[in-house]
Amino acid sequence: MIHLYGTTEVRTERDTSPPTATAGENLRLALTYLLPAYLKGAFRGRPRVAALVARLDAARHGVDTMRRMRRRHGRGPVMVRGTSGPTLLVLDADDARQVLTGPVEVYAVDTWEKVTGFAGVQPDALVASHGGQRAVRRAFNDSVLDAGCPVHRLADHFLRVVGEEAAALLGPRAVAGLDADAFRERFERVGRRCFLGEAAADDVEFSRLLGELLAEANWMGARRWRLAHVRRVRRRMMQRQARYLAEADPRSLTGLFAAAPRGPETAPEAQLSHWFMALTSVQAATVQALALLATHPRHHERALAEVGAADRKHGARTVAGFCDMPYVRACVQDAARLWPPVTGLMRRTTAETRWRDAVAPGGVNVLVPAGFHARDGERIEYAHRFAPELWLDGTAEGDWAISPFSRGEAECSGTELALQLATGFVAELLRGGELAVSGVRMGPSGPLPYTFDATRLRVGVRATTRPAEEGDGA
Template identity: 35%
Template sequence: MTSGDDVFTTRTGPASPAAPPDSPHTPARASGRETARLAARIVAPTLAGGVIIRRRTGMALAERYQVDRRAIALLGELRGEHGPGPLRLDVAGRRFAVLLHPEDAGRVLAGTPDPYTPATREKRAALEQFQPHGVLISTEEERGGRDERRAFNEAVLEYGKQTHSLAPALVRTVREEAGKLLGAATAGDGEIDWRRFHTAWNRTVRRIVLGDAARDDTALTAMLDRLRSAGNWSFAAPRRTALRDRFERRLRAHLDRAEPGSLAAALSRTPAAPGTDPAGQVPHWLFAFDAAGIAAFRTLALLSTHGRQRDQVRGELAVTDLSAPHLLPYTRACVLDTVRLWPTTPFLLRESVRETRWGADTLPAGTGFLIYAPLFHRDEALPYADRLTPEIWLDGTARHTEALLPFSAGPAGCPGEDLVLLATSTALAALLERHDYLPERPARLRPDRPLPRTLDHFSLRLAALPR
């Protein structure tokens, strides 16, 4: 979802010492001109938009110039010229390979953490600003021989359970905050924009993760946002050590309270092996929930213009007691397809820890592998590439389509997928139960036209209309 790499993703598991099967696709080398074009059309716009925390100006420009459309076109052109194998390029003394075939993307993600670690040099430099012991950037030695940090995250977040044991408290929290958001909107100008939605979402997230007493601790979120802003610059930014120390002290005060019904309470009662650093895992949860908010707001905007899908959601809500936890499969599928359309984490990064075989060639240890998710999500061969199609997540189509990665894939992902889908679907249910929405610019999301390849969530404005 945003956020540097695999946010709230798929089931983790023990690392295997054996590499995945060799790819039949032999790498090709990009020319200097092609490397410059890739940097200008893909890397620079991604950095401008913000990798760790989104930048308002960068996202506005990205939508204006439809940078994802241009990037996908360029990668398609290069694939046609060089073939489906990885495209090798050297940048600033580093070796990279851009993956152009969905099977290769799946191979690399499945081969994590050996031979393809998620703890790339660039990612570690960025995320160490606020989560130096986070599982996503932990080396094999730091994770522990049995992957203790990952096992701890899975235990607290209850991966594999579509309804978390804290679901009753979560549903109550989400519905309360959604109600307050709607109440403030209808008492004012009737509008919900990103600022208002994001403020309400942050309150919701602080309550889910840290408890009700953290609801109004905007200073904690502001500190994290400043650290994430520094993380946007990766190696180029100095370490904000003093700020991180203040953030960690404030965070630990909430965690020490272990308020019942919160993830902090679940964390306090979950056994942790030495070196796990339980508190050090929490910044990533807060960070990743931000991407979930972007996905939820975009989904709400889509449903404001897509009447058929909105009616399907409302049909699901009409036969459900929304005060209690429910799966809401169609609503969840709408969130999944929104993230397919606009991945909150467009680049997935891996780095080889040893030499790997690719067709008739090998790539050396230390090669950085770049997976640009929009290339596969918006492949023109997919009949639903530019349309909202939640059904693919319900009828098996998505499961049998290579490299659809709305929440990434493979054993390197954060195990909160079920929790975030529960939170976002519950929020959408609360917002759609008794209100309609009218977007300020409905033409940009018309269902009878291909949806834009880039969507700036900062610019979305919705008029909330009681039904």
């Protein structure tokens, strides 16, 4: 039996197998896409390696490799040698939609890479689950993170937190230029305050331990001689986390645990690690959006005007104000589209799947290269330019091949919350003054680079004087 969009079909005599990549194509794919993605760090970024990959322009070469494969083999997926076995490389937008709209029972998310990587960090995480176990964990995550809700129930507090942390960056340090570490430190505090509660605000040791685990996860369990050390680190991290769970702050995500649905296999305490890991993607999209706004005057002017109007009408750092900032939110979304936090969405099939007239066996991996589809200039005219307006008119949202936060049943439960935090952070720095950026080459006059290298990036914010408004002064 063959599964397609959740239905069952019978194999016909005309069915064929998907085309198979040649040895040369597999080698080029490994060198330009698979290897760079692995070396950069799937769970925690390796800045020095990322800088080298950016200088080699590996992302552009990877897109070129896939485009050539599509021209040679046609629209359907191509069977390639992936990091964990035979893999269907999805090169067509319609096929990408098939995977992302398909049920997770057929296009399962618990691939070898996720299960192996999370084994040392948090083996009970949602992303490493399947079947009934995944269902109960997904229900818990959806409830706590208010999946699909435009505004999280704790957004009023969260927007104040993210505003305070962003504002703490302003001043002489911001005038000189903020580097990646400055943003990382502030987002780690945002995570600790919003996820664990105010008592965890200064617990940098918790973040350090989690960072060490995520860095080890990049090795996918290959360094077996470190397993005992990893267990000790995880135990220490969980002990620190348990303190905040025991006296849950009602203004934090942990304060929502008691009311969320759960079962024997939910493991609520095990879901936090992935939320903190996802927060690094929020940080990346925020910094990318700031760099884009600093180098695109027209977009910057529109975003600044929107923030000013929302503040005058509702006040800064308010839920109502956030709801009146759709353009700033769209800037964050398009930054994530241009440089997606996860360049490849991995699935594994649990049954035979149909791809037009081709049938692939069950038990193979499926790779939807999100970075390729978002930069496919042969398909979308805005592939290499900053185009936040296309998130406002539904063009980008309606294109399922563009999936910076995945889609369908496997979409990140915290997508809306992530966009709230990032939008609030960007808005606060726009309030702080004039944006400037160095260390990156981009602008409205030419195509944007395929890779965003944050290692040399500096984001400057210089306070500007404003005319006295009615009511100001003595």
